[in-house]
Each structure stands twice: as C-alpha cells, then as structure tokens.
C-alpha cells in the first residue's frame with residue numbers, strides 16, 4: 151500500500167515519518183519547493199526533537215520520498231492523508247481553502263480507488279464537504295472514500311506522541327475505509343475509536359478545547375492564589391492527585407499559545423454559534439487567556455512605575471519549550487505591549503527567532519542568557535526551556551542592574567529568589 155501525505159508541515163512531516171517507521175512506502179507532497187528541497191536533503195524546516203533522525207534514516211532506506219509533482223503523487227498512491235493547514239479566518243472560523251484545493255486536485259487527478267483521510271483539524275461536516283469537492287472535480291468516475299483521522303500530537307514531542315498515541319480515532323462511514331486505515335496502524339498498540347466522521351471531527355476540537363479549559367481554569371485560580379497567599383503549584387498538585395481531575399495541564403502561567411489551541415477553541419465556539427448554541431465556558435476560557443499575559447505585565451508596571459526607557463530582558467520566545475514555533479506565543483504579546491510602552495528589550499531564546507517585522511526592529515536579540523540580562527532593570531521568563539530553568543540566579547545578581555524577576559512560567563521558587571535579594575513575581579506561586 152502506498153501512502154501519500156499532502157502538506158509537509160509539523161503534522162504532515164511527522165505523519166510521513168511515522169508511516170515509514172511502521173513499514174509503509176510514503177511520499178510527502180508540498181507546494182512549497184523550498185521545504186521539499188530541504189526534506190529531500192534530510193533536513194527539517196522546523197525544530198522537532200528526533201524527527202530529523204527518522205527523516206535521514208527513511209530517506210536512506212528509500213522508505214520515504216518527497217515531491218512537488220502532485221499529479222504523479224496522487225496517481226501512484228492508494229491512501230492520501232490531507233495534512234494542510236486550517237488557519238483561522240478573521241471571524242475565528244476554520245479556513246478550509248487549502249483542504250478544498252487539495253480535495254479538488256485529488257478529484258481531478260485520481261485514476262482508481264483512493265482512500266482520502268483528513269488529518270488536518272477540520273470542523274464537523276468537513277468529511278461531507280471533502281466528498282463533495284472530490285466528486286465535483288472528477289472528470290471520470292472513480293470510487294473513493296473520505297475518512298477522518300484527527301491528529302493529537304504535541305509539538306516538541308511529536309515523534310513519541312505519534313508513535314505511541316493514547317488513541318487512534320477513525321471516523322468513517324465505509325467498512326473498506328475503516329479496515330484499510332486499521333491495517334495501516336496495525337502495529338500500533340493503543341485503543342481505536344471507530345466512529346462517524348462527524349464524531350471524529352468533534353472529538354479533536356473537544357479535546358483541544360478541554361485542555362485549554364484546564365489551563366484557563368488554573369490560570370484564573372492562580373490570580374486568586376496571589377491574593378490569598380496560597381501557592382497555585384501546591385493547589386494543582388493537590389487537586390491533580392484525583393484521577394478524575396488528573397495532574398496534567400494545570401501549570402499556571404502567561405497563557406496558552408501555539409498554532410492550535412487559540413485557533414481550535416475559536417473555531418469550536420463559532421461552530422456552536424452557527425448552530426445557535428452558546429459555548430459560554432469556552433468563551434470565558436478565551437477571555438482569561440487573552441488577559442493572562444497582561445496580568446503579569448500589570449504587576450510589573452506597578453513595581454517598575456513605568457516601562458518607558460527601562461531595560462528589560464525577555465527569556466524565551468517559543469510558545470513552549472522544544473519547538474521554534476512562535477505562532478500565538480504569549481512572549482510575543484508581552485514583547486508587543488512592552489514595546490508599545492517604550493521599553494528597551496533584549497531577547498534570548500535558544501532556537502526561536504522573531505518574525506521579520508519592523509515593529510520588532512528595536513529588540514536586541516542575544517545569543518546568551520547573560521547577554522540579555524546585562525544591566526537589565528527587570529526580566530520576564532516566558533518559556534520554560536531547560537537552559538532558562540537552570541539559570542544560576544546568584545551569579546546573575548551582579549549582571550542585572552536591578553533584580554526584578556517576573557516569572558511567567560512559575561519555574562522558580564519565590565523564597566529562594568527573595569533570599570538572593572530579588573524582587574520576585576510569579577503567577578500564583580508567590581507565597
């Protein structure tokens with residue numbers, strides 16, 4: 151069975167590598183010539199631990215190849231995974247433009263039965279749309295099935311997550327498609343959820359929205375903890391021991407970012423609205439997240455008087471550690487608000503870089519933590535990279551002009567920092 155993966159971004163590249171690892175012949179297709187050129191050379195165009203090793207291994211073994219030739223790629227394949235982006239439209243709904251384009255191309259070029267699988271995160275009803283788009287584009291009739299197989303991997307842990315999933319969700323109305331998909335994953339040991347395409351599509355959004363809800367819940371509780379002199383980390387530890395609650399996704403901080411939680415929560419809210427249902431809990435989840443970074447900047451402004459002319463170090467830019475992805479990164483929101491208030495910023499991140507945009511021109515990008523902290527009036531910790539967790543704050547005391555530390559990821563201990571003579575402000579773990 152030959153597999154084609156369309157879209158070689160985070161999800162597509164990982165999907166391609168996982169199927170190669172499971173023993174299938176895989177082709178990765180993208181419209182971006184530069185990405186395909188890099189992938190052919192065994193180089194990833196983004197940072198993802200372990201993925202480049204798999205890429206090199208499977209290029210060498212001939213298990214995987216990359217192309218921009220869509221006609222040939224579609225015709226040679228038996229199963230086609232759609233892994234293109236589904237970004238937010240201005241109203242928050244999912245933009246299915248790339249999915250539609252791919253579906254039309256498949257319809258035009260197919261030369262026999264194809265199983266088309268959407269792995270991209272798509273709103274409920276998209277399987278029916280994709281079926282219609284393929285049918286409309288077909289010049290000759292060929293049978294096909296469209297199934298939904300959402301992806302649950304996390305950036306930074308993509309390889310482990312994709313090779314050892316918690317579950318594989320297959321939304322399909324055809325026995326042939328279900329059996330084919332199950333056979334592709336036959337060596338993966340995990341529960342299989344076999345359901346309708348609409349249910350599979352909703353499971354994906356409901357999962358991300360639930361995780362985002364946990365984060366906003368603990369973030370709002372953290373604000374209360376600050377008032378009550380209680381440590382939110384102790385509260386999270388205490389409630390997380392209840393298996394009905396679980397300990398994960400209860401780390402308070404400057405809010406969730408990334409390419410998916412913000413976009414998927416908005417899309418789900420919009421789907422509900424279009425069906426005259428108000429997802430009021432999720433609407434609050436978004437509100438809390440939108441104000442979480444300013445909770446910390448407000449505290450900092452009170453402490454510093456104003457940001458104008460202050461030298462401020464920003465440690466961490468990526469939306470979380472182990473990725474260079476800065477999409478919707480809370481650090482960017484903090485940087486923008488400090489720049490608006492005329493602070494002088496020095497930024498350090500081990501791998502993530504600022505977008506090329508005139509508004510960031512004045513930010514000094516540093517190659518070392520110490521360089522960013524030099525003569526700083528204050529520092530914001532925005533991403534919990536190991537190198538940032540491991541900073542020797544005793545040594546940094548003389549490097550900074552004033553020891554004001556605003557910990558957006560609750561990675562330090564308030565008592566230790568105060569004992570070193572720092573002013574320390576976290577999000578709910580200040581006791």
Ligand SMILES: NC(=O)C1=CN([C@@H]2O[C@H](COP(=O)(O)OP(=O)(O)OC[C@H]3O[C@@H](n4cnc5c(N)ncnc54)[C@H](O)[C@@H]3O)[C@@H](O)[C@H]2O)C=CC1
Pocket residue numbers: 156157158159160161162179180181182185233234235236248251252269270271272301302303304305409410
């Ligand atoms: N990034 C993540 O961790 C996860 C993402 N998802 C979902 O997976 C989907 C893809 O996400 P990412 O991989 O992050 O996106 P991405 O933006 O990194 O990659 C999408 C790729 O599709 C390519 N593309 C667009 N139109 C094309 C076409 N007509 N033919 C061939 N290639 C085309 C683009 O050039 C790009 O390389 C989204 O729906 C996302 O919500 C799901 C789980 C995890």
Ligand SMILES: O=C(O)[C@H]1O[C@H](OP(=O)(O)OP(=O)(O)OC[C@H]2O[C@@H](n3ccc(=O)[nH]c3=O)[C@H](O)[C@@H]2O)[C@H](O)[C@@H](O)[C@@H]1O
Pocket residue numbers: 271301302303304305306358361365398399400401402403404405406407408409410411469470
């Ligand atoms: O659909 C997707 O794209 C993916 O979205 C998330 O994965 P990802 O965005 O890679 O990263 P997470 O580890 O979930 O973190 C998201 C954000 O929440 C923040 N976060 C996470 C956990 C926590 O306790 N507190 C917290 O603030 C992180 O710092 C980060 O900004 C989900 O975890 C994946 O299951 C899903 O497949």
